[in-house]
Amino acid sequence: MRVQLVDPSAFTPPYDHALSAALARAGVDVELLTSRFPYGPVPAAEGYRVTEAFYPLSARLGPRSRGRTALKLTEHVPGMLALRRRTRRADLVHYQWLTVQPLDVHLLPPKRPRVLTAHDILPREPRAGQLAATRRLVRRMDAVVVHSEHGAGRLREELGAEADRVRVIPHGAFDHLTRQARETSLPPDLEQVRGPVVLFFGLLRPYKGLDVLLEAFREVESAELWVVGMPRMDLAPLEELARRGPGTVRFVPRFVTDPEIPSFFRRADVVVLPYREIDQSGVLYTALAFGKPLVLSDVGGFGEVAREHGAGRLVPPGDPHALAAAVRELLEDPIARDRLADAAARAAAGPYSWDAAAASTLELYRELA
Numbered sequence: 341m342r343v344q345l346v347d348p349s350a351f352t353p354p355y356d357h358a359l360s361a362a363l364a365r366a367g368v369d370v371e372l373l374t375s376r377f378p379y380g381p382v383p384a385a386e387g388y389r390v391t392e393a394f395y396p397l398s399a400r401l402g403p404r405s406r407g408r409t410a411l412k413l414t415e416h417v418p419g420m421l422a423l424r425r426r427t428r429r430a431d432l433v434h435y436q437w438l439t440v441q442p443l444d445v446h447l448l449p450p451k452r453p454r455v456l457t458a459h460d461i462l463p464r465e466p467r468a469g470q471l472a473a474t475r476r477l478v479r480r481m482d483a484v485v486v487h488s489e490h491g492a493g494r495l496r497e498e499l500g501a502e503a504d505r506v507r508v509i510p511h512g513a514f515d516h517l518t519r520q521a522r523e524t525s526l527p528p529d530l531e532q533v534r535g536p537v538v539l540f541f542g543l544l545r546p547y548k549g550l551d552v553l554l555e556a557f558r559e560v561e562s563a564e565l566w567v568v569g570m571p572r573m574d575l576a577p578l579e580e581l582a583r584r585g586p587g588t589v590r591f592v593p594r595f596v597t598d599p600e601i602p603s604f605f606r607r608a609d610v611v612v613l614p615y616r617e618i619d620q621s622g623v624l625y626t627a628l629a630f631g632k633p634l635v636l637s638d639v640g641g642f643g644e645v646a647r648e649h650g651a652g653r654l655v656p657p658g659d660p661h662a663l664a665a666a667v668r669e670l671l672e673d674p675i676a677r678d679r680l681a682d683a684a685a686r687a688a689a690g691p692y693s694w695d696a697a698a699a700s701t702l703e704l705y706r707e708l709a
Contacts, residue, residue: 341705342369344427347436348394348419349412350377352459354514354598354622356436357383362512362698364388368705373426378403380597383516393426394419416440420447427451432705435481441473445480453482453708461486461494461619464547475499482708485701487511487620488641494619507704511620512697513629513688517601526603530590536563536671539608539632542623544571544593549614549637550578552660556614558585559664563671568592568604605630609677610670615639616657624652628692631685633677635666649691650683 343363347356353374360370364387371389376399392399398412420443427433427449434455438444441463448454456478463470478484478499485507486492492508495501525531538560540553550567557565564587567578571593582589596604605611611627611634618640627634628645634652636642646652653670655662670677690696 341702341709342429342431343371343434343705344430344432345370345372345434345436346423347372347374348416349437349439350374350382350399351437351439352622353377353382354516355459355511357385358512358514358516358694359697359701360388361386362694363701365695366698366702368698368702371430373423375399379595381599383598391426393422413440417443417447420444420449423447424449424451431709434701434705438477441477442467442469445473445476448477448480453705454480455483455485455704455708456481457485458491458495459487459619461491462498481505483507483704485509485704488644490641490644491619507700509697509700509704510692511622511625512694513625513692514622515629515688515694517598517605517626518629520599520602522599523602524599526607527592530566530592530607533564533607536609537607538563538565538667538671539604539611540565540567540569540614541596541604541611541626542569542621544569544573544575544578546573547616547618549616549657551581552616552658552663553612553614554578554581554585554589555660556664556667557582557587557589559661560587560667560671562587563609563667564588564590566590566592566604566608568596570595601626602630605632608632610635610667612663612667613637613642614655614657614663615642618642625688625692628684628688631681631688633670633680634684635663635670637663645687645692649687650680651687652680652684 360372363370373393375394395415398408401408432453433451478501492506495506611632613636615637620641636652637657638654639657646654653666655666
């Protein structure tokens with residue numbers, strides 16, 4: 341079977357590459373159609389082909405270059421029109437992202453079957469016409485993949501997706517990050533830290549509840565909080581919150597490349613995801629791959645990971661006191677941390693392995709084809 345995976349803007353290279361490699365191991369002829377990732381290296385292709393089919397000019401500019409967004413938009417329509425020709429070679433096309441929904445709903449290639457992975461059920465900060473276009477795109481798919489039962493419910497209720505077109509396929513744990521050939525060390529100031537470390541990792545955005553975590557950390561003693569990731573929001577209020585607490589909060593406010601990731605996760609004693617809302621998160625599946633104890637807001641699909649597999653401690657979203665209590669308890673109880681770590685490792689190797697995800701995905705492809 342010849343399958344094309346499509347992620348025009350290279351929004352999720354780790355996911356795209358991990359799924360492509362797992363499908364290739366299962367015997368699928370896979371081509372990943374994407375664009376150049378502007379922030380650093382991506383996983384090497386293993387058994388599949390990569391074609392940088394989108395944004396040939398804007399993708400070569402730095403991510404903060406002036407005019408990059410405008411240039412990218414001018415390249416979008418030609419790229420989608422060219423995709424119509426490329427998809428003729430495939431038996432099935434699996435879209436990971438369609439990023440300009442009001443345009444894409446009209447530019448979608450006619451090739452069927454079509455599958456869409458709904459990484460975000462609905463846009464969090466929708467532009468004019470984006471929600472209606474997203475609903476139309478979902479209805480034009482032969483199947484929509486989502487990573488949790490919670491997400492499946494939202495697809496049916498909020499986007500009107502027909503139940504028989506929705507397929508729950510869990511996100512895979514990013515185990516490739518645990519076996520890189522060129523891992524880098526922690527920054528020198530972090531390398532010298534000797535006490536317990538609580539880690540918040542990933543893009544810094546309001547919905548991720550970092551302000552809640554900083555409030556909670558005022559009740560946590562004898563540990564450091566590391567906030568690691570590229571800001572997509574104003575950091576000044578968060579830095580002010582951090583200064584009010586008795587403990588040490590260290591910010592690493594930049595994009596962290598794959599070779600740097602292991603040193604942060606291996607050093608962390610507890611990984612915290614205090615999100616206000618989410619379906620699933622790549623950060624969660626990175627922490628599972630490293631076998632880390634997790635404290636998670638009980639939102640979206642997080643509860644399914646924690647309740648079904650014991651791979652995390654759940655707290656109500658937006659509750660700094662409950663969050664602080666959970667973090668304190670784990671820091672004070674190494675046996676509880678070990679229990680959560682073991683559950684995380686088992687989940688990563690079993691239900692959240694990429695081979696399991698590929699098997700379920702291939703079963704869907706065969707049904708459609």
